[in-house]
Amino acid sequence: MKRSLLAVLALSGAVLLGRSSAAAQNRGTQAGAGQDSQGPSDQDIQLLRKDIRSQKKQIIAANLPLTDAEAQRFWPVYDQYTAELVQINHGKYALIKEYAQNYGSMTDAQADDWTERALKQDADVAALRQKYWPTFRKVLPAKKTALFEQVEHRTQVLIDLQLAALLPLVEP
DSSP: OOSOHHHHHHHHHHHHTTOOHHHHHHHHHHHGGGOOSSOOOHHHHHHHHHHHHHHHHHHHHHHSOOOHHHHHHHHHHHHHHHHHHHHHHHHHHHHHHHHHHHGGGOOHHHHHHHHHHHHHHHHHHHHHHHHHHHHHHHHSOHHHHHHHHHHHHHHHHHHHHHHHHHSOOOOO
């Protein structure tokens, strides 16, 4: 690949750990010395997510060689796909927030419910990728569509790994 996904997503790792330049600067200017220790605000998380989406698009652009005609057809489909993915990820981030709030007092029933919803989130993302595969295939040749799928998937796996590393395991 032209750019190492791992190297580029190291920046995303910093973003996910709360060290994003935009979000950190925003937090620093708004909170100053009195910043609370409860972690990033919902606004900060939205900025972080926007930063990650921007980085993903840059990674795809750097690794998916497109002609001008292909680019004109591909990017609107990608933006539509991303908009739907964002909606699914709203649920993912809500689950993470809920998990963090209930971590110390999670009951077995809450653990079952949380796990079922987390698995559904994963299934929804996979279903979205399958839904868009034929659409991407209509606008790109097969090898470029496969390359896009690989880059998109690898990028998402690395982001998910960073998220998973931040969540403590459920205590039995």
